[in-house]
Amino acid sequence: MTDTIQHHESDSFLEEVRNEPGGESVFRCVECGICTSGCPVFSVQSGYNPRKIIRMIHLGMRKSVLESAFLWWCASCLTCQERCPQGVRISDIVVALRNIAARNDLIPDPYRIQEKRIAEQGRIYEIDEFDNRKRSKVGLPEILCSNEEVRRLFEVTSGESP
Amino acid sequence: MKYAVFLGCTIPARARNYEMSAMRVAERLGIEFTHINDFACCGFPVRSTKQAFADALAARNLGIAESQGLDICVLCSACSAVLAEVNHAMKTDPARNSVINHHLEAIGRSYHGTVSVRHLTRILFEDIGIETIRKHLKFDLTALFVAPHYGCHYLKPSDAHGAFDDPEHPSSIGELIRATGASAVDLDRKHCCGGAVLAVNNDITYRLAAQKLESATHHGSDCMCVICPFCSVIYDDNQKPIEQHLSREFDLPVLYLTQLIGLAMGFDPKELGLNMNKVKAARILEKIESRSHHES
Known part of the structure; x- marks a missing residue:
């Protein structure tokens, strides 16, 4: 019951x-x-x-x-x-x-992984050189990921480090 | 008409077909996009575990657009909801505004609430308008029956988006589909793709998604039409797994609205990334071509 x-x-x-x-x-x-x-x-x-x-x-x-x-x-x-x-x-x-x-540390793994990726990279999926080459082939602009500000925001909003 | 285009995480990594078709259609209609490399995640994926971080991420993006004097055009519905919601809060909730701006101070940024956030579909519907879109079309897609999928976050939260379309009985995507000459199979508009639950319980997602696929095929649709990369990840990328999971067969092409409009504008299917759609759209192209040959 x-x-x-x-x-x-x-x-x-x-x-x-x-x-x-x-x-x-x-x-x-x-x-x-x-x-x-x-x-x-x-x-x-x-x-x-x-x-x-x-x-x-x-x-x-x-x-x-x-x-x-x-x-x-x-x-x-x-x-x-x-x-x-x-x-x-x-x-x-x-x-x-x-x-x-x-x-209270009751987070399903997928959420934990997602949060870590965003805190570290600024986005869920990292766009690497290979992706950017594929993008430029079809006429799309290069995407550069800078993540320093996002890491810092994670720290100040949560009091934790990524 | 100039906007900072907000791609979010999913589109550049998993939906280049959407991005390509959106860029081409927008350019044809005189919408100018500025790409901002400083944009990062909208905040949606971390709302469930770290609200304050999500708020700060959203406001950071808004502040970057504000510092360049640009309004934001969003392609992803989930991004549009979070950015619009935080934008709304920054204007109406002084306590939340001050917490968020305090956090932004740590990275030398701020946001003062002057930016407007709208989905590309909404800009097509409200600013460009059906008549202008029609003037740019070369092919009549009369042969096609298209099931529009509004999803959730394009319309909701309705208080943050403003009442540009009825969240219970929406019509904007149907009207844009009809602008191409195609028929909108508009019977079941209120569906959620279930995308947000995929990682924790895919049975829920697959059963939810199957309801829409079932309804669209039952009513004789040639394809579904989506405006959000995550809806496409579910209905297109996951259509095979859904079929396997539930022992069903749908074989229903899923196109982005911008791919559909792009086809009617006369773009080559490859320029619209149609070859990247998982469920092959060849039948749709045949139907359009046989019709246009018939007319000529």
């Missing part, structure tokens, strides 16, 4: 989410379910249910939310957020939850 509600893993989870950038609107939910009814991910994988995630936050189910796999299944399509009659910015709340999870 892993799906049943485990009360009060954290009394302050709702406040924690509210205080995270993007999470401010979480208290406005009236559980109407418009988010889930229009969610494209839910239509193919019922394990991702935005209405349930919001309710779990209200019930203080911190560990169950932050350690879940479903937290990373949102496709960021913004459908729920556009339709919510209460102005709950659900996609932004998912981003807020992921940021809290990330600070």
Whole structure:
């Protein structure tokens, strides 16, 4: 019965989410379910249910939310957020939850790798000499990647080094 | 009409066909692109793990365009959403603005909120207009039935983009397709390609993408039309894996809107990078050619 509600893993989870950038609107939910009814991910994988995630936050189910796999299944399509009659910015709340999870070292590997590449190279895919030769063959301009500023921004925004 | 063109990460590495066709079509229509080598990632991929870093990356790009006195034309829908969202926040949220500018100070940059950010499709629709585009066309693509794919971030978040098209019932891409003479198979407009989940759960992505491929083929489309490199990575690059994963067959060509318009303008398919599309578009070319021979 892993799906049943485990009360009060954290009394302050709702406040924690509210205080995270993007999470401010979480208290406005009236559980109407418009988010889930229009969610494209839910239509193919019922394990991702935005209405349930919001309710779990209200019930203080911190560990169950932050350690879940479903937290990373949102496709960021913004459908729920556009339709919510209460102005709950659900996609932004998912981003807020992921940021809290990330600070607790709960990041799926693909996100970890992506972040490292961007911090180090300034972009996900490095454009090397070979790519630039292919580009010039079809009349596209050379792309030079300078990444010093991006590395520095990573440091000042996160307090970590890339 | 001069813009700083923002390519993002995916286009120069994985979508040269989009870039080539966009450059040629834009040039033909009198849109002048300035390439800025200082542009880096838009911030979208790191929003989930480091919001402050994502905000700073977006604002850095905006600040670079601002320092050169240029507005931004974006080719990737995800980049357009993040840049527009941060741009909107810089104008409406003083607290977030001051945090972001504080971070930019560390690299000697700033952003004051004077740049406009729009997707190329939107510029074609709003500024160039259907009538002007029609005047530049040599071939009528009447024979083609094209399923437009709006995706998500071209229209949303709607408060950041402004209400240039209805996010629930959009029409701009359909109208641009119809400008070429082709028919827009416009029945299922609200689809997400699922691209953002591909790396963590490809079953979700493949099932989502199959819904659109299924609907487009069911309604007799000759091809799909996309405006975002990641939608193309899913529907075109991943169409074979999707077919294998779900034991289905679609064999549906996926063209960028700029490739479609470029064909109607009379560009050689190679100049539009059509040979780089994964699902071969030969049938479409045959259909266009047989029609134009018929007319002449």
